[in-house]
Amino acid sequence: MKLKSNIATSDNGFIFNPSTGDSFSGNEMAAQLLSAMKSNKTEAEIKQDILNRYDVSENQLDRDWDNWMLQLKEANLLEI
Amino acid sequence: MANKYDNLCIAVTGLNANDNPGPGMAVIRSLKEYFGDSLRIVGLSYESLEPGIYLRDYVNKTYQVPYPTEGTAALLERLTYINQRENLDLIIPNFDSELFNFIKTAPQLQQMGIATYLPTQQQLALRDxxxxxxxxxxxxxxxxxxxxxxxxxxxxxxxxDFGFPMVIKGKFYEAYVVYTMDQALKAFHQLNATWGVPVIAQQYIKGNEINIAALGNGKGDNISLVAMRKLYITDKGKAWAGVTIKDDKLTQLAGNFALATNWKGGYEMEIMSTAEGHLYILEVNPRFPAWIYLTAAAGQNQPAALTKMALGEVVEPYTDYQAGKLFVRYSWDHIADIADFQQISAMGEL
Structure with a gap:
């Protein structure tokens, strides 16, 4: 799943969709994930980076990732 | 450096910068920003408390003009008087209700040396x-x-046919979303009293409100197009805050409208974008919107482009603008002297 190419993000987690005018505020983790996704890292690379840096199980991370993807999809921020 | 636009004199209506603002002050702000301090702005007002009359940094001189119901002869007589004193280069009307008269008198205005850049009566009627x-x-x-x-x-x-809610609209202005028959009746009588019949009942469409400000060249193309998503809407349905957005579907929609109508001049499309992705046209206003300064802020100064086209310049279509430009309207208590009010009320000019 790729973030739409025109989505604007900032370092503090603010997200703006210039096609719809929708805007969202994310936390620090959201900002990191968006930055990684915009730099075209794969899902596996992003997850591995999180596993390396945070005390989280792989199962928990998978569940959180699925939830993150669902939120992005509902917010119409992912390429179809 | 002197250029051909030095000392332009442009007359503008719609100075009613109130809670249901006319576009005049935003048009003037755009023009001043582009043409600079040598530009002379002549305000054309209908009522003595239109705020623009008293904003002397923007409006050099204001003349009251007859209401549209007084007809073209009265308008032409008044404009002749004004032109003798001001030597107008261009008039930009900003009210739907006055356009009929301005379009009708455009040939005489042209003879007087006053340019306009307006749709035809037929184009005006199409989007009614x-x-x-x-x-x-x-x-x-x-x-x-x-x-x-x-x-x-x-x-x-x-x-x-529509159930509730539905939208009750005046012939020229105002619209109410009504949820009961009592509310619908009240809205009908109010709009009938103000604007006459027909009052329009419109199916309610749920979605995001998007407006497009555009400038057609009369040959089927848009010279400029800027889309804005309303972020804050007043109880009169007016955008009090909004942000520029860019979407190919909106560009295509306005392009199709320009092509279908050969629209000449500024216009505003009021769109409802539904969850299914359909773009419903709720209204097409035959003039610039009150938020037109946002087009200048986003990189496409539509009033300036209209002025240049009206004065005979070939203007290349804009190709891009900045998405994410936000406007937030505000109220401001401007102070004037009662003598100014007396002057415009009694003498019809200030």
Whole structure:
């Protein structure tokens, strides 16, 4: 799943969709994930980076990732 | 450095910068920003408390003009008087209700050396609220279904077809979303008293409100187009805050409108974007919107482009603008002297 190419993000987690005018505020983790996704890292690379840096199980991370993807999809921020 | 636009004199209507603002002050702000301090602005007002009359940094001189109901002869007589004193280069009308008269008098104004850049009467009629549904059907646009209401009894049929909520609209201005028959009746009588019949009952469409400000060249193309998502809407349905957005579907929609109508001049499309992705045209206003300064802020100064086109310059179509430019309207208590009010009220000019 790729973030739409025109989505604007900032370092503090603010997200703006210039096609719809929708805007969202994310936390620090959201900002990191968006930055990684915009730099075209794969899902596996992003997850591995999180596993390396945070005390989280792989199962928990998978569940959180699925939830993150669902939120992005509902917010119409992912390429179809 | 002197250029051909030094010392331009442009007359502008719509100085009513109130809670349901006319576009005049935003047009003037855009023009001042582009043409600079040598630009002379002549305000044309209808009432003595239109705020623009007293904003002397923006409006050099204001003349009252006759209401549209007084007809073209009265308007022409007044404009002749004003032109003798001001030597106008261009008039930019900003009210729907005055356009008929300005379009009709455009040839005489041209003879007086005053340019305009207006749609034809036929173009004006095509997008009229009364004809919009037929126009949409003919050209393949999504337009909400409507009923023309000539008596309060006509509301029964509209309510049976659309249910509640539905939208009750005045012929020229104002619209109310109504949720009961009582509210619908009240809205009908109020709009009938203000604007006359037909009052229009329109199917309610749920979605995000998007407006497009555009400038047509009269040959089927848009010279400029800027889309804005409303972020804060007043109880009169007016955008009090908004942000520029960019979407190819919106560009295509306005492009199709310009092509279908050969629209000449500024216009505003009021769009409802539904969850299904359909773009419903709720209205097409035949003049710049009150938020037109946002087009200048986003990189496409539409009033300036209109001015140049009206004065004979070939203007290349804009190709891009900045998405994410936000406007937030605000109120401001401007202070003037009662003598100014007396002057415009008694003498018709200030």
């Amino acid at each position: 609220k009364v004809h919009l549904k037929d126009f949409g059907t003919k050209h393949g646009f999504y337009v909400p279904a409507d009923h023309k209401l000539y008596t309060a009894d006509d509301l029964q049929k509209a309510a049976a």
